[in-house]
Amino acid sequence: MQTLKARLSAQGYLQHPSRGGSGNPGYYAAATADAITRFQADFSLTQDGRAGRATIQALNRQPADLLATLRANLERLRWPFNQPVDRGLVVDIASAEATLYDKGKAVWHNRVQVGKPGRETPELRSLITHFTLYPAWNIPKSIFVIDMLPRIMSDPGYLQRRNIRVLDHSGNELPPEPAYWPSPASMRLQQQPGPSNPLGSIAIRFSNPFEVYLHDTPAGELFSSPERFYSNGCVRVEDVESLAGTLFGLHSWRTEKPFDERFANSETRNVRLPRSVPILMTYRTAINSEESAMRFRSDRYRRDRYLISLLDRQEPAR
Template structure:
C-alpha cells in the first residue's frame, strides 16, 4: 500500500530530527530529501501544520532570568546553523508576496525553514502560499518589521544577514543583558532603544507595551538607570540649547513668525524678549531660554514624565502621533516619546493619593500645568538590547541603530 503524503512528510521530520539536533535547523538533511529526483510533484494543499507559525508576542520581560536562558538556547541553535555554513541568501530583486509563483520562493522557503518560521513539511516549491505568508509575517514580527507578508528591502536585508553575524549579535546582547536580570525590582519601566519600545513590568510580567520614538543617530537617547518621580500634566516645554541652535534659529530665519505660531516665548534675565529684537542671522539667541506654553502645539502635548539624570532626558507625549507609524522611529533629540502615554501615566500614578485616570484626564482638559509627585517612584531603565529570545525558537533581532553591536550589516536603517 502506497504511503500517504502526510506519512511521508512525517517521516521527513523524523529523519531530520534524528540526523541533526533541533528539527528547525536540519538544513543539509532537508536539502537532500527535497531535492531527490523521485520526490514527485506535490501540489500546494498542505494542512495547517505545514506552517510552524506560532505566537511572537510575549508577556515575558526582556529583563528576566528566563530571557537569559532563552538567549543561551538561541546561541546554541545559531551556532549549529553557522557550523553548517549559515543559511542560503534569498534573492532580493523581486517583490514576493501571497499568490506569487517564482523560483525565488523556493530559496525563501528554505531560508524560513532553517530558522523555524516555516515548518519543514511545507516543502521547497515555488509557490508563495498562505503558509509562506504566515511564515514571512512571523519573521517580520521577530525583526520588528511591519508584519505584512510582503518582502521589501528591509525584510530582505534582515533575512540575508548571515547566521555568523546574528550569532555574534546574540552573544553581545547576552552579556549586555546580564546585569539587568540581577535584583530586578517587581515594578519598573524599561525603554529598549533599538527596538523603540517600552515595557511596563510588574511581578515578572509585561503589563503594558508601548511603541516609542527615540533619539536620532546624531542626538542619541542615553543609556541610563533612574526612577520616575514626577509627572507633569500640561507641561511647559523648555527647548534645549541644541534644539535652539539646530532647529529653532534656522526656522526663525525662514519664518519670523515661527515662535508666535507655536506659542514659544524667549525668556531673558529681565523677562520676556521680543523676537524681533534679536539678530537671527547669528546664534545670539542660543544664550536665552525658549519656553513653549502648554497646549495643543506643545512639543510634549499632554504630559511629561520626569526622572533624575544628568542628560536632561525625559519621556513625554507628542502632538505628532503619526510618527509612531514609521518603521524607523529614531526621530527625537534624545528624549523618548510614548504612544498611548496616558495608559502608562495612569499605571505610574495609581498609588499616588488623590490621583486616578478620571482626575488625570480632567486635569489635561483644564489646560493648567500641574506637577504630580509620584508617591512610590518607579525604577526606569534606558537600555540597548538589539537581540533576545522569548523561547520556543522565537528569537528577536532589531536594527543596530547606534552601531554598538560591531557589524555594519546590522544597521539596516542605513540602506
C-alpha cells in the first residue's frame, strides 16, 4: 500500500492530507481511492477506485514509454488526413467513442464498438453520403470462409435459421446445400434484414477502400464494456438512430422529420443526406482533454511501437 501511495503521490494524484484529516484512517482510504479514480480517468480505465491488474500495469508504465506514446501521437497529428474536423463525425478508435461536431462544438457523443485485434478498424477520412435502412448484410469473404463455412458444413440448418441467402456474383440464388456449391470464390452470402442481422436497423455509408461503415447492432450489451474491441472492422454505434437523425438535421435548412418519416417503413432502402458530412476515423492513444492535461489509452492494435520504429530509422520511411 505504501508503494502504491508513493507512486500516486509522485505522479501528482495523491496529495499529503491536511491536518484536519490526520489520525483518521477512513480519510486516508478515501483519499487513496479518489487518487486511483482520477488516475484511472486519465488512463481510460474503469473508474472504480481499486488498484486492479490494469491499473497497476498503467501505474508501472515508465516515463520513456509514455514519452514514446506522445511522440507517436504527435507524428499522427502531422498526417494530412488527421487534420481537425470543424463539422463532421470523429470516430476515436482507441477509446471506442464517436463525436459529431458542428462548428467546432460537440452536438452528439456516444460509445462505439470497433474491430478486434487482427480485424482492426482502419484509419481514414471520407464523406458520409447516405444511410441504408434495414440493410441486408453482404458477408465479407474472410468471415464466410474462416468463421461461417465450418459451421455451415457441420449444421445443415445454419443458413436457414439465420436467414442467409447463397448467391453467385450475378445475384442468382444458389441451393443452400454446400454439396451443390461452386468454389467459395465464385459465390457470396447475404443475410437478410431481421433480428439476427448484425447490422441491425441502419447502416451509415461513406466511400472507402476497406468496405467498412457504421451500423446498428443487436449486441447492445457490449457497449457497457470498458474496452469495446469486438467487431470485424466496421464500427457498431450505440443509439445509431439518434446519430442518423442528427446527421440528417445537421444543416439548418433541413430537419429530422423527413428522415423519421422514411424510417417508419421497415423496407430496405437508401436515404441520402441533404449534404455529405465529413467523417474522420482516427487512432489516438494520447490526447489533450478539458479535464486533464493529458489522457492515455491502451494501444490495443500495437501501432505505437511500429510507428516509433519507423521514426527511429536513420532514413525516413515513405
